[in-house]
Amino acid sequence: MTLIETILAAVGGTVAMAVFGIVAGLFFLGVDRKFAALMQARIGPPLRQPFIDAAKLMRKENIVPENAIPWIFNGAPILALASAITILLYLPVGSIMPVLGGAGDLILVMYLLTIPALAMVVGGFASGSPYATVGAQREMVILIAYELPLAIAIIAIAWRLSMAGIADPFSLTTIAANPVWGVVGPVGAVGLLILLGILAWVTPAELSRIPFDAQEAETELAGGLLVEYSGKNFALFYLAQAVKTIVMAALAVALFLPWNLSSFVAMAPAVAVAADFVFFLAKVLLVVFFSISLIRVSMARFRINQIVSIYWVWLGLAGFVGLALVMIDAILAGV
């Protein structure tokens, strides 16, 4: 491939992933709302409601408060959406390998995950509202809080793969190609289940959903760091939220549920890509249901100090237990 072809492929892939991320993200936001509604014995909005919301917000007036710093205030939503789409470029979708798979690995994804959150923090601080300021402070605290359990979960898997003698264990292509469940023994499987649970609990914080939505806390901060955002800027944050939903689900799928249909059933290459894609969406649905909808309908919002102690103490400890089990498993397997 010439350089031009490579660039064209990257650009085409980026555009395709951006469109996929936004459309699928909004769709899954709708699915989440429908799930939540059904669990709360309501009818709920139609599945296309997030599309309607986003389209409407795009047409609405974009107000920049007097106290705000306009260029940061307007720049933060773009940064949030762009960085969320960028993460998607490193994650496999079904049997479609990541667009930039060769250029970055899991560690990079972990760092990139903080950028949409940081964009929201910057936007919150730049809005010049006390609610947004408190929300931005909380977002930073939450960001620091869930980093440890998330890092443990990610590193444990890569480390186990490397112990199994698989080259380049941090590459998502490798992780997707070698389901970690096939590598570990029974002890490691228990450890992995714990780590899967941790990732499921980190997801709501990453996506600011109940019970970890202290940074937006509707009844406390009236929307927190998004309180001053309206119109197009708010729509961009909304789209970033949609893409982040897909990102977190795709990450969970890549790490813990990487199987593809085509690896079980023989089929034509074109059919295989389509089948794997549909299967991928089904797995995303599973993640969205368990780690977003189910959690958020079944509990109350935590206080910020409770969130920190849950992540650092309880989930951190659980993470170390999971990691220890995976290590014991590696030692047992190594004998």
Add this chain to the structure above:
Amino acid sequence: MSDDPQKKMTPYTVPIGPTHPALKEPVMFTFQMNGEQILKADFAPGQTHRGIEWMGMRRNPVQIVHLTDRICGICGVSHSLAFARAMEQIMEIEVPERADYVRTIIAEFERIQSHLLWAGVAAHELGFDTLLHLTWRVREQAMDTIELLTGNRVNYGIIQVGGVRRDFTPDQFPAIEETLQYYSDLKSKLLKIFLEDKTIQMRCRDCGVLSYDDALKLCTVGPTARASGLNMDVRVDYPFAAYGDLAIEPILPDAYMGETRGDVFDRIVVRLLEVDQSVDIIRQCLDRMPAGEVIAEPKLAKLLNQFKKAHGEALGRHEAPRGEVLHYVRMDGKEHPTSWKVKASSYSNLMSWIPMLEGEQIADIPIIVASIDPCLSCTDRVAVVRSGERGIMTKEELHRLSVEKTRRLSA
């Protein structure tokens, strides 16, 4: 970072209100914050003054009864009952016994729907919307029964000076019984989902504590007072309507939890148990309900004529879902009252916000504010605005004004 204290931005001020998602009605809070912690709390009510007393003093008591229905959107019968009792005392009207029972039954159904409404609001303030939807759904049963009995869901319009405007018909009793059974069956489920939920415990236990002494000193009433261990309930202490005939014990949290902490959780406990208590009271009423008339004076023209002859003053009280509601009425031989003063239960409870809020976190503001079940438009009786300015009245000024008014009234 410099250590210069001038440059540090703490304490900083967070305004909440007059309108805010945490507040169901307008009130203005100002918080001095240190990070997430509340150092000092202050609030300014008086944002929803509607001039109801002013309207009332230009109307006759039959019209006022309908006005009292609309003082509160939830206590549709409490204000009417308190007002009617004040009028009945002035005019020395003997309310027929059956009317007393009808009043009691409606008042207790109102308590059921009000407490369930509150429980839903509290859950929503905690971010637990599933419970909001659940409690508001089960609340509908009480609303439907009230509609069946009075013809209205919200402003019941059933109280009249001297009795009630509608009697129960025999075909309504099975529906009442069905509703009572519905709530009896629901009791253990509601208690379980509210009191055994880990997240609710984490958010509400030892949060917004109001000590026994503070509750007493600040003259709190109703479930707010009882949750802090104050054994008080107008229904028991000064029985009225049919309450004197019934066996009622004030609900205190230690009876169920084994201890009284005076926190938000105890307020949930008290209100949920009172739902069950109301079911029990209605059952007792149904067992004892005598036959007979339901109104002392069915002819309105005659009643209106009696108002013109009435002289005197009286206090009407009722234990509303939020606590004691008090109506003071003075009649001076005219068709309309010379003076009418409404003290909604929230008026007594609002000041307890300050000790509850100070020292807590921002995250606790919504649930603590909601925990006294504030009813602000019922409370706002005064709004002093002079040349566009809203001044602050000191205690001395208020005292002087009230002495002046008393002199004026007794002149």
